Amino acid sequence: MFLKSLDLKNYRNYSSCSLEFSPGINVLLGRNAQGKTNLLEAIYVLATARSHRTANDRELIYFGEDQADIKGSVSRHTGTLPLELQLGKHGKKARVNHLEQAKLSQYIGQLNVILFAPEDLALVKGNPTGRRRFIDMEFGQIAPRYLHNLTQYRDVLKQRNRYLKLLSTHQTTDKVFLDVLSEQLAAFGGSIIAQRLEFLQELEKYAQELHLAITQGAEKLTLTYDSKLKDVLGHSEQELQQLMYQQLKGQLQKEIFQGTTLFGPHRDDIKFLINGKNVQTFGSQGQQRTTALSVKLAEIDVMKEQTGEYPLLLLDDVLSELDGQRQTHLLKTIQNKVQTFLTAPAMNDVAKNLIKAPRIFTIENGHASLHADKTDLKQETITFYPHKDSLKISR
Structure with missing residues (x-):
């Protein structure tokens, strides 16, 4: 799967923009506040119908306008699929192959993306809310039933x-x-826990292999599900639903006293262990970052296994946060494997040496120059004219 083209209208600081991408690596270069992260965000929103930066859709709309439009042409093994998403004051409208979808859950999953930003390096040492959001966002893209259960829960x-x-x-x-x-909550909650356990098992399989490679066989990574529901391992989905219902009944007086639900998947967590020790508590910063990198890269293969196609990978200024060894492993892992969108202020030496034939967009003050690859002498220049709300491409 790869994104062939992206069209934006009144999105963030883009009043109008049309771009065509390479199925390999696309690099967006530019100083801060030029719009390169906004392009990554637009791709993420096109895929998931929500931003990773804000919960307020109003912030995604060009100043002074009432609606933002994002359109993309997605190449899949079944053919080319047009996707459209409209963001307005009355909510979202999503279209797949020009047909409006009654529910966003029917739209999500047509384009799968993995976002890796500097804050994701804090996945391990950060708070449980971030780890729950990580598993919900990533698994929700590839499992519509999980997304349904989560919404109902x-x-x-x-x-x-x-x-x-x-x-x-x-x-x-x-x-x-x-x-x-309580019965309804246990039914949806037990299903969510069962599906999370299955997802983590698959994630661990690939993350373990990647982590061993990065650490040259010195560290074995394991992922465990930390639930407030006792003894979740080894139970069927129906048994987990019953266990949760019984625990809700057992904690009823305490919950009434505190006026809130004290346990369930909304309070669960993930633990990361290296050689049997909790890396969140005892690991060095380097170990925590290596763990986060292994887990994020493992998502690529999990999505491929679950959907039959590789997702898009969005790397938002991540290279500057990684040392040379981790940069090298990241770039070698993705090369010739997944379509990648990478933002950076400039290409560093590691990237220059490892990225083969990227399509490079340099974004600065509304002007972008595009090269087909590193060796191609022909140069495409994309000039943005704010007063005309248009782009001109010349060679």
Whole structure:
């Protein structure tokens, strides 16, 4: 799978933009605040229908406009697939092959992406919220049922927490409705935990191999699921649903007292172990970064295994955060494997030596120059005219 072209209208600082990409490595060079990260974000939004930088869609719309449009042409093994996403004050509209989708869950998964930004290097040492978001976003792209269960779980959780608050403040004494909500929460929650366990097992298989290669066989990486639900391993999905329901009933008085749901997948976490020791607690910064790199790169093969096609890889200024050894391993892993979009202020020596035939866009003050590859003498120049809201391509 690769993204052939991208068309933006009124997105962030792009009033109008049309670009064609290489199926290999595409490099966006430029100083800060020139718009290179906005292009990566647009690709991410086209794939997932949400931004990784903001929850407010209004921020994605060009100043003074009411709507932003993102269009992309995706090449898959089944053929070329047009995708369209409109962001407006009344919500989102998504189209696949020019047909509007009734639900965003029917749209997500048509284009799969993996985003690797500097903050992802804090995946290991960061807070549990970030790790839960990581697994939800990545697994949600390739498993529509997981995304459905997660959406339903969050809706029921909100209802249950509101009702627990009413009970805790003695605004109601009826616990029958609460039991109904507990059954629903356990049904969706048990399914989520079962699917997360399956996903982590696949992720560990590839991350372990990558980690061994980076550390030259010195470190074995394992991933474990840290759940507030006791004894989750070795149970079927139905058994996990029942276990969660029983624990909800057992903790009922405590939850009523505190006015909130105290356990479930919304409070679970992932643990990373190197040679049996918790890298979050005992690992060096280098080990934590190597672990994050191994896990992010492992997603590429997990998505390929689950969907039959490689995803797009978005690298947002990551090379500057990695030392030479990790840069080398990253670039060797992706070369000739996945379509990659890489942003950087400039090409460093490692990238120059390892990236073969990239398509390079230099973005500065609304002007971008494009080379077909490193050896091609023909130069394409893309000039952006703000007053005309258009791009001109010349050779």
